[in-house]
Structure formats: C-alpha cells, structure tokens
Amino acid sequence: MAPSKRLSISTLVILITISSTNFSFTQGAFRCSSAGATCNALIDYVSPNATTLSGIRNLFNIEHLRSILGANNLPPSTPASYPVAARQTLKIPFPCICNNGTGISNGRPYYTVVPDDGLDHIAVDVFSRLVTYQEIQAVNNISNPNLIRAGQRLRIPLPCSCDDVDGRRVVHYGHVVAAGSTVEGIAQQYNTSQDTLLRLNNLTRPQDLMAGAVLDVPLRACSSMVKNNSLDYPLLVPNNTYVFTATNCVMCGCNAAMNWMLQCGPSNINSSCPPARCEGAGNFYLGNTTTSGCNRTTCAYAGYNRTILTTVSSESTCPASDNRSSAISLQGRRWNVVIFIHMAFCIAFLKLDQLI
Ligand SMILES: *[C@@H]1O[C@H](CO)[C@@H](O)[C@H](O)[C@H]1NC(C)=O
Ligand SMILES: *[C@@H]1O[C@H](CO)[C@@H](O)[C@H](O)[C@H]1NC(C)=O
Ligand SMILES: *[C@@H]1O[C@H](CO)[C@@H](O)[C@H](O)[C@H]1NC(C)=O
Ligand SMILES: *[C@@H]1O[C@H](CO)[C@@H](O)[C@H](O)[C@H]1NC(C)=O
Ligand SMILES: *[C@@H]1O[C@H](CO)[C@@H](O)[C@H](O)[C@H]1NC(C)=O
Ligand SMILES: *[C@@H]1O[C@H](CO)[C@@H](O)[C@H](O)[C@H]1NC(C)=O
Ligand SMILES: *[C@@H]1O[C@H](CO)[C@@H](O)[C@H](O)[C@H]1NC(C)=O
Ligand SMILES: *[C@@H]1O[C@H](CO)[C@@H](O)[C@H](O)[C@H]1NC(C)=O
Ligand SMILES: *[C@@H]1O[C@H](CO)[C@@H](O)[C@H](O)[C@H]1NC(C)=O
Numbered sequence: 141m142a143p144s145k146r147l148s149i150s151t152l153v154i155l156i157t158i159s160s161t162n163f164s165f166t167q168g169a170f171r172c173s174s175a176g177a178t179c180n181a182l183i184d185y186v187s188p189n190a191t192t193l194s195g196i197r198n199l200f201n202i203e204h205l206r207s208i209l210g211a212n213n214l215p216p217s218t219p220a221s222y223p224v225a226a227r228q229t230l231k232i233p234f235p236c237i238c239n240n241g242t243g244i245s246n247g248r249p250y251y252t253v254v255p256d257d258g259l260d261h262i263a264v265d266v267f268s269r270l271v272t273y274q275e276i277q278a279v280n281n282i283s284n285p286n287l288i289r290a291g292q293r294l295r296i297p298l299p300c301s302c303d304d305v306d307g308r309r310v311v312h313y314g315h316v317v318a319a320g321s322t323v324e325g326i327a328q329q330y331n332t333s334q335d336t337l338l339r340l341n342n343l344t345r346p347q348d349l350m351a352g353a354v355l356d357v358p359l360r361a362c363s364s365m366v367k368n369n370s371l372d373y374p375l376l377v378p379n380n381t382y383v384f385t386a387t388n389c390v391m392c393g394c395n396a397a398m399n400w401m402l403q404c405g406p407s408n409i410n411s412s413c414p415p416a417r418c419e420g421a422g423n424f425y426l427g428n429t430t431t432s433g434c435n436r437t438t439c440a441y442a443g444y445n446r447t448i449l450t451t452v453s454s455e456s457t458c459p460a461s462d463n464r465s466s467a468i469s470l471q472g473r474r475w476n477v478v479i480f481i482h483m484a485f486c487i488a489f490l491k492l493d494q495l496i
C-alpha cells in the first residue's frame with residue numbers, strides 16, 4: 141500500500157479527533173433585540189448522569205412537573221420518579237428576558253454552591269455546557285472565579301430569545317447539535333429554513349455548524365383563537381408539546397398534523413373549574429367537536445381573565461379531488477430520499493475503498 145494512502149488515513153483520524161474536541165463548544169448568546177421583553181423558551185439538556193424527572197425539575201427549579209411533561213410531550217400521568225438515562229436529552233422550559241441585545245433566563249435556574257465546587261465544574265459537569273463559567277461569573281458579578289463559597293446562590297444564564305422571526309411569533313429553542321446533523325436537516329425537522337438558522341445563529345456557512353453547540357431554533361407555534369386581552373396571550377405552543385393554562389382548567393396541545401390549530405379541552409387536573417360552554421349551540425362545551433359533511437366545528441379556547449372565554453370555530457376538512465395526486469407526489473419524494481441515502485452510502489463505501 142502506498143505511503144500517501146496511509147498518510148491520508150492518519151489525517152482522517154486526526155480530523156475526527158479535532159472534530160470531537162469541538163464537541164465541547166458553546167455558541168454563545170442568542171440575539172434578543174427588544175429590551176426588557178419576556179417570554180417562555182426551551183433548551184435541550186443532555187443529562188450527564190442517570191437521574192429522574194424529579195432530579196431535572198430540582199436542578200432547573202421548575203415549579204410544576206407538568207411543565208416538563210408538556211414540553212417533552214410525555215403523558216400528564218408520568219410520575220416524578222420517571223427515570224432519565226445518562227446522555228438522554230430533555231427539553232427544559234424556562235422564562236427568558238432580553239437584556240442588552242441578548243436573551244438569558246429570567247431568574248431561574250439558580251444553583252447553590254456545595255463544598256469543593258468550581259464555576260467551571262458547574263458549567264461543564266452540572267449544566268452540560270449550556271453556559272460557560274465566564275457567563276456565570278459575569279451575571280453574578282464574581283470578580284475571582286476561583287473564589288466561590290459553599291451555600292452561595294448562583295444565577296445560571298441560559299441562552300434564549302423573545303424576538304419574532306420572519307414576522308412570526310415563535311418559541312426560541314436552544315437545540316444541542318448532535319454529531320452528524322446538518323443545518324438543512326435541523327431546519328427540516330423544525331419547519332424552518334436553513335437561511336433562517338444561519339442568520340439567527342450568525343453562521344456564515346452551513347459547514348460552520350459544530351456538534352455540541354447550542355443552536356437558536358425558532359419553533360412555529362400552533363395558531364389559536366386566544367384574544368389579545370387574555371391573561372395568557374399570546375399562548376405559544378409549539379408542535380408536539382402541550383401546556384396547562386387558565387388556572388390549570390384548560391389543557392392545550394399542538395400537533396402540526398392537525399393543520400397547526402391549537403387543540404384545547406378541559407384539563408381535569410383542577411376540580412374547581414367552571415364549565416366552559418360555547419354560546420349558542422346548546423350543549424357545546426370547550427373541546428367539543430362536531431363534523432357535518434366537510435365542516436368541522438369546534439368549541440375553541442379564546443383565553444381567560446376572570447372567566448374562561450370560548451368561541452365557535454369552523455374549518456373545512458374537505459378532501460379535494462386533487463389531494464390524491466398530492467399524496468402520490470409525496471410518496472415519490474420519499475422514494476427519492478431513500479435512493480439518495482442509498483447513493484450516499486455507496487459513495488461513502490467507495491471512498492473508504494479507495495482509502496484502504
Ligand atoms: C452591553 O453590551 C455591550 C456590547 O455587546 C457591552 O460593551 C456592554 O458592556 C454591555 N452592557 C452591559 C450593562 O452589560
Ligand atoms: C454527574 O456526575 C459527575 C461525576 O460524579 C458529577 O461531577 C456531576 O456533578 C454530576 N452531574 C449532575 C448534574 O449531577
Ligand atoms: C452586578 O453589578 C451590577 C452593576 O454594578 C448591578 O446592577 C447588578 O445588580 C449586580 N448583580 C448582582 C447579581 O449582584
Ligand atoms: C411535529 O412533531 C412531530 C413529532 O415529533 C414530528 O414528527 C413532525 O415532523 C413535526 N412537524 C413539524 C412540521 O415540525
Ligand atoms: C412548514 O410546514 C408547512 C406545512 O405544515 C409547509 O407548507 C412549509 O413549507 C414548511 N416551511 C418550511 C420553511 O419548511
Ligand atoms: C458574528 O460573527 C462575526 C464573525 O464570524 C463576528 O465578528 C460578529 O461579532 C458576530 N456577531 C454577533 C452578533 O455575534
Ligand atoms: C386586540 O384585538 C382587537 C381585535 O380582536 C384589535 O382591534 C386590537 O387592535 C388588538 N389590540 C392590540 C393591542 O393588538
Ligand atoms: C383551580 O381553578 C380555580 C377556578 O378557576 C382557581 O381559582 C384555582 O386557583 C385553580 N387551582 C389551581 C391549583 O390552579
Ligand atoms: C363535550 O365536552 C364535555 C365537557 O368536556 C364532555 O363531558 C362531553 O362528553 C363532550 N361531548 C361530546 C359530544 O364530545
């Protein structure tokens with residue numbers, strides 16, 4: 141075998157080593173332009189150790205377990221003792237505030253220093269590099285990072301944003317980039333575009349994406365009938381998540397497959413809720429749906445202040461005559477993907493063959 145080929149194999153090994161070192165990168169703050177704005181945000185947490193939902197809840201000071209369940213679309217009956225495996229990723233809901241051009245968690249999470257703790261250990265081993273020790277140092281006015289004392293309460297500044305994206309209100313999600321993923325792939329998975337992700341994250345080229353980085357991904361929320369004078373306005377619920385609202389009387393979920401329409405009904409977790417009935421249509425209660433021909437009529441959630449507001453909402457579910465052909469063309473696209481992946485494997489094997 142020619143030495144030049146050996147050389148290229150060892151170069152490959154070195155390249156792989158370098159890129160796995162890059163695994164430990166944090167991208168830095170997310171842009172957040174409207175000073176003082178607050179909102180809800182999400183961030184991935186890759187738990188370093190095996191734990192439970194209760195452990196995660198305590199670490200991030202999340203008041204209600206159901207917030208974690210909703211963010212991860214786990215059934216509302218999931219117990220706090222539910223196990224979380226080491227290296228498992230969970231979405232953490234937290235409040236965000238814009239300050240001086242960037243967004244950080246608004247208050248919680250707080251971390252209480254234990255004996256022999258270090259700022260870097262807290263950033264790296266406890267919060268899995270969602271922050272750097274310099275960021276913790278800055279937000280807590282710590283002059284010497286080597287001087288922290290047991291019992292000290294530290295604010296942990298998670299990155300987030302409240303900015304609209306492309307004229308739409310969104311939920312900003314700090315996505316921890318897995319090895320081998322691409323900007324295009326992430327964009328597709330979360331119904332956004334590569335250009336939007338590059339712009340939002342100040343990336344010049346898609347190749348600049350690094351595994352382990354925290355990427356600002358704008359999540360589209362389901363459209364709702366919630367009025368702008370409602371106490372929970374704007375109720376932003378992204379695809380595949382659910383929330384409890386209206387003093388825990390109402391549960392709303394978002395499923396992109398349901399035409400991106402927010403689905404709300406009685407929560408059944410608060411026994412002192414008034415019945416929420418839609419005006420007019422007799423025994424038509426929040427969450428009730430009737431289908432007449434092609435029309436689906438729903439008693440939809442419209443917000444709350446002292447009472448729960450509802451409204452009758454109609455949409456057409458008519459299958460169009462040409463919806464058959466669109467299904468066929470979708471299938472065709474799927475085939476293309478399979479063929480493409482197959483070809484990519486062939487090319488990879490060919491390359492490997494040439495190397496060895
Ligand atoms: C605001 O940000 C600018 C640059 O990003 C920085 O120079 C300045 O110190 C920051 N101000 C505060 C109060 O953090
Ligand atoms: C995980 O375990 C390591 C090693 O015991 C420890 O240093 C670290 O603080 C733990 N992280 C959490 C979040 O408990
Ligand atoms: C840090 O210092 C700034 C200005 O000196 C002050 O506004 C802020 O409240 C301090 N933050 C903490 C957590 O002490
Ligand atoms: C919505 O979430 C489901 C479940 O995770 C996923 O399969 C689907 O691709 C998502 N759709 C969009 C448009 O984000
Ligand atoms: C988002 O999903 C909708 C369908 O739910 C699709 O029409 C649209 O093209 C998608 N947008 C992006 C940017 O992928
Ligand atoms: C964007 O990246 C460039 C270099 O790639 C840097 O000079 C600039 O400060 C960055 N801007 C923000 C807002 O992070
Ligand atoms: C609130 O919504 C009403 C219509 O429902 C609209 O007339 C009004 O301008 C809106 N107010 C704000 C502040 O957006
Ligand atoms: C249950 O609903 C009632 C009536 O809306 C409200 O006053 C109460 O605070 C709610 N309880 C909880 C635990 O959310
Ligand atoms: C309408 O909603 C009420 C209250 O949630 C429920 O008890 C009832 O079964 C629903 N009726 C229909 C026809 O779905």
Ligand SMILES: *[C@@H]1O[C@H](CO)[C@@H](O)[C@H](O)[C@H]1NC(C)=O
Nearest residue numbers: 431432433434435436454456
């Ligand atoms: C569906 O709704 C439209 C208007 O919203 C109405 O004109 C039509 O008659 C309805 N069709 C059926 C089958 O109920």
Ligand SMILES: *[C@@H]1O[C@H](CO)[C@@H](O)[C@H](O)[C@H]1NC(C)=O
Nearest residue numbers: 367369370444445446447449
């Ligand atoms: C509650 O909402 C209703 C309907 O939008 C409105 O008429 C009423 O004034 C609101 N009440 C309060 C206290 O805001």
Ligand SMILES: CC(=O)N[C@H]1CO[C@H](CO)[C@@H](O)[C@@H]1O
Nearest residue numbers: 456457458459460462463466
């Ligand atoms: C009448 C109707 O529901 N038509 C739908 C057929 O499918 C296309 C795309 O899949 C929709 O855009 C139409 O609204």
